[in-house]
Each structure stands twice: as C-alpha cells, then as structure tokens.
Amino acid sequence: MTTIPPPGGAGAPQEMLCPFCLEPVSFDERQLFVRDDRQQYVTVDLSRHTSALRRFDTLRSAYQRCRNTDGVPPHFIPVPYLTHGSPLTVAMVGDSATGKTHLLTQMIAEIAESGLERYGITWQSVNPQEHSAFMTERVDRLRAGEMLEHTASTSFASFVEAVLLTGPDGATRPVAFFDLGGEDLRRTDELLRFLLGIDALIFVVDPLRALPLPHLDPLRGETKLSHTRGGDPAFQTVLDRLPRTGPYHGVAAAVVVNKCDLLRFEPPVDRWLAEPPPARVSAARFREESRDAYAFLRHHAGPAWVRPFDTVLRCTLHFASATGSHDRHGRFVHGTSPRRVLEPLVSVLAMCGVLGDGGTDGPAAVGM
Ligand SMILES: Nc1nc2c(ncn2[C@@H]2O[C@H](COP(=O)(O)OP(=O)(O)OP(=O)(O)O)[C@@H](O)[C@H]2O)c(=O)[nH]1
Ligand SMILES: [Mg+2]
Ligand SMILES: [Zn+2]
CATH class of the missing domain: 3.40.50.300 (P-loop containing nucleotide triphosphate hydrolases)
Structure with a gap:
C-alpha cells in the first residue's frame, strides 16, 4: 500500500499537465476542496489541522481546483493524482x-x-x-x-x-x-x-x-x-x-x-x-x-x-x-x-x- 507523502515535505511540488485542460498544474494547498454530502465542492483549510494523521486523511479525499478557467468549466483534480509521481x-x-x-x-x-x-x-x-x-x-x-x-x-x-x-x-x-x-x-x-x-x-x-x-x-x-x-x-x-x-x-x-x-x-x-x-x-x-x-x-x-x-x-x-x-x-x-x-x-x-x-x-x- 502506498501512503500519501506529506505534500511539500519531499521537495518542490511536481509540475504536471492538468489531465482535463492540459494547462500546467502542481499541488497547491491554497486551492483545496472536499465534497460534501450533496456532492458539492466546498473549500477546506488545512491550516486548521494540527494532527498529521488527520491532514493525511483529508488530503486522501481532497481535490484541487484547476486555476485554468479560460473557456472551460471549473474542474477539480483529486489531490493524490497530483502527489504521486508522473501520471x-x-x-x-x-x-x-x-x-x-x-x-x-x-x-x-x-x-x-x-x-x-x-x-x-x-x-x-x-x-x-x-x-x-x-x-x-x-x-x-x-x-x-x-x-x-x-x-x-x-x-x-x-x-x-x-x-x-x-x-x-x-x-x-x-x-x-x-x-x-x-x-x-x-x-x-x-x-x-x-x-x-x-x-x-x-x-x-x-x-x-x-x-x-x-x-x-x-x-x-x-x-x-x-x-x-x-x-x-x-x-x-x-x-x-x-x-x-x-x-x-x-x-x-x-x-x-x-x-x-x-x-x-x-x-x-x-x-x-x-x-x-x-x-x-x-x-x-x-x-x-x-x-x-x-x-x-x-x-x-x-x-x-x-x-x-x-x-x-x-x-x-x-x-x-x-x-x-x-x-x-x-x-x-x-x-x-x-x-x-x-x-x-x-x-x-x-x-x-x-x-x-x-x-x-x-x-x-x-x-x-
Ligand atoms: N456479446 C457481447 N456483448 C457485449 C460485450 N461487451 C459489451 N457488449 C454489449 O455491447 C453493447 C454496448 O456496450 P457499451 O459498453 O455500452 O458500449 P460503448 O462502446 O461504451 O458505447 P457508448 O457509450 O455508446 O459509446 C451493450 O449492449 C453490451 O451488452 C461483450 O464482451 N460481448
Ligand atoms: Mg460507453
Ligand atoms: Zn485544468
């Protein structure tokens, strides 16, 4: 089983292409969302998580919003997709x-x-x-x-x-x-x-x-x-x-x-x-x-x-x-x-x- 590496702990976040719009993207803690019970994306603030385990668990199911909105609808990439090497x-x-x-x-x-x-x-x-x-x-x-x-x-x-x-x-x-x-x-x-x-x-x-x-x-x-x-x-x-x-x-x-x-x-x-x-x-x-x-x-x-x-x-x-x-x-x-x-x-x-x-x-x- 793989584990979620602490983002930022293993050097600079890796830059890759957004799988949907093909613009460059890399892990960014300030753009995180989770889905609520109604499947709506809601922002999540990791700075409130003092426990490392809780932080890992949140990141495991979190999404990052792609910054590109040029002619494309808002779209979200699962965080583990961004933090586990070359997709x-x-x-x-x-x-x-x-x-x-x-x-x-x-x-x-x-x-x-x-x-x-x-x-x-x-x-x-x-x-x-x-x-x-x-x-x-x-x-x-x-x-x-x-x-x-x-x-x-x-x-x-x-x-x-x-x-x-x-x-x-x-x-x-x-x-x-x-x-x-x-x-x-x-x-x-x-x-x-x-x-x-x-x-x-x-x-x-x-x-x-x-x-x-x-x-x-x-x-x-x-x-x-x-x-x-x-x-x-x-x-x-x-x-x-x-x-x-x-x-x-x-x-x-x-x-x-x-x-x-x-x-x-x-x-x-x-x-x-x-x-x-x-x-x-x-x-x-x-x-x-x-x-x-x-x-x-x-x-x-x-x-x-x-x-x-x-x-x-x-x-x-x-x-x-x-x-x-x-x-x-x-x-x-x-x-x-x-x-x-x-x-x-x-x-x-x-x-x-x-x-x-x-x-x-x-x-x-x-x-x-
Ligand atoms: N005999 C047989 N029929 C299959 C097999 N796989 C799928 N089908 C049938 O083929 C039809 C279409 O299957 P889908 O998987 O929906 O085809 P698709 O390519 O995804 O179709 P779209 O979503 O319209 O692009 C269905 O009626 C399935 O039952 C197979 O291995 N054998
Ligand atoms: Mg199909
Ligand atoms: Zn994108």
Whole structure:
C-alpha cells in the first residue's frame, strides 16, 4: 500500500499537465476542496489541522481546483493524482456500442480484485469515494447481470476512474481512464483536446461492425448495427487528432477485438479465449497474439480496421470478451464471465514503463 507523502515535505511540488485542460498544474494547498454530502465542492483549510494523521486523511479525499478557467468549466483534480509521481492517462476508443464501457468496467473490477499482482503491481484508489461509487454503480451492477447504459454526451471530458499503481520497482504512478461516448469521440472541437496529452489508447473493435461473418447477421439485425469495411470512424477521428512528429504516433496503443464470445468457435479466437493469464509479462507472447489478431482482422475485416496498428509505433492486438455473452433485453441472465480483459491494459502499462524492464522478453520489449 502506498501512503500519501506529506505534500511539500519531499521537495518542490511536481509540475504536471492538468489531465482535463492540459494547462500546467502542481499541488497547491491554497486551492483545496472536499465534497460534501450533496456532492458539492466546498473549500477546506488545512491550516486548521494540527494532527498529521488527520491532514493525511483529508488530503486522501481532497481535490484541487484547476486555476485554468479560460473557456472551460471549473474542474477539480483529486489531490493524490497530483502527489504521486508522473501520471498516465488511458482512453477507450471506439464508436457507440462497441463495448468500451463494459470492457473498462471489467478491467477496473479485475484491478480491484488484485489481478495485476501477478505482475508485481499493487493498487490503491486515487479517490476513495469515487472508487467506491464506481464499484457500486458499475462493477456490482454488471456483475449482477445488469447491462450498463450507453455513455451520455458531455461538454467537458474528465476521467471516469483513476487508480494509483505501484510497480515492481516500488515507484507509484496515478493511472486515469477516460471513457467518452462514441458520438463524442467523433467530434473535432475542443472536447477532444485532452487527447493531445493522452499516454495510451485502447481501440475497441466490435465484430458486429468489423466482420462480415454470416453467423453475426441475426445479431446485427437485432442490435441495428451494420457491417462496414471503412473502419471505425472514432478510430479515424482520434488518430487524426493526436500530435505526430514523425511517420508514427508516439502513444502506447492496444487494439482489442472485443465481444469475442460471438467468435468463440472461430480459430484462432477459440484458442486465445481459453488461454489463462500468464505468470509474467512476456513480450513474445503479446507478439504472438498480436500476429494472430492482426491476421484475423486483416483477413476478415480489411485494412481500415487495422489502421491503429499501422500508424502507432508501439501497438499490440488482443482478443477479449468483456461480458462472456450477449445481453438479452438488457440483462446477462447468467451473470458475466469476462475473458482476457486485463491483457490489453497490461500491454499498454508495460509500454509506458509501469511494469519495469525485465530484459529482452520483458515489459520494456512489449510492442517493439
Ligand atoms: N456479446 C457481447 N456483448 C457485449 C460485450 N461487451 C459489451 N457488449 C454489449 O455491447 C453493447 C454496448 O456496450 P457499451 O459498453 O455500452 O458500449 P460503448 O462502446 O461504451 O458505447 P457508448 O457509450 O455508446 O459509446 C451493450 O449492449 C453490451 O451488452 C461483450 O464482451 N460481448
Ligand atoms: Mg460507453
Ligand atoms: Zn485544468
């Protein structure tokens, strides 16, 4: 478990970019807020706290107001996000109904069930109340068989959940997850400006849109989704928006063929779905799965669907199922059985240096 370091006690506060507006920000005791019972932000004055333990406890759930108000609504950053080293931001990408929210929810659920411990990573919430709300309002509902709702459109992008991850080397980093609705991800205005500071992208491929396999046609009819050879328009908008200095994008990326329960009899999907998580991170194993998923997508879906791999320097491909089955009228009657949902996240964490080095087959070599 990590502890909140006494802000100011370990040298000058670290300057970083606000994850929402991308203006520089650093921990500032004079800008602190907490949320009251009605979830309203109210100022908090730390100078009244004489007990160090009480001060730590207040800071654990406090927020800092970002000073930038230029054309953006007032926004608040959890203090632990500002006081635990260099943050990492991850965004889910894909058109509406590709399964981004279900996939992210299962990823967070598996982190909370210590699914990263096998790789030497421990976790703690960035904000205890928000984490608890995320677990109750999303994870518990989904695990009880309830389908989660479509993500509503927003006028300001903020992360839906953030965790503090401590790697094998003892270093802690905040990791924040953005999950916008598919329609919003196609916008070209300032809403998507946060993407300019993003570290990792998880592209979610929906087989119902990508694969012309005839056995998917009845479900396409039911869900009103149709097959398109032109790729996912949200992939396109997001890739176009990213800063690029050379021929390739510098972000870490994972492409996930999601809803693989719909493809469970298709080789090589059947084989990968049955694979248990590995004991340690192996770059060669990620390469093997990427090769299979690339060949599968390229063959069935065409070149537009593998564009993230072709334009991002470090990118792996994965097979996963967030729910294990398709919902029937908004319910998963047998509950959910997620498959391989953590692998894409482990891959981008490895690429971003959270899992350490590990030599030629270790985390530092993932996606090379
Ligand atoms: N078969 C199957 N269906 C899934 C899976 N994951 C999600 N779904 C279904 O896909 C639909 C959309 O899921 P969401 O997670 O809300 O999709 P989204 O990409 O977040 O959509 P927006 O919020 O509108 O952008 C729902 O009907 C889910 O039940 C999966 O692993 N397998
Ligand atoms: Mg969603
Ligand atoms: Zn800001």
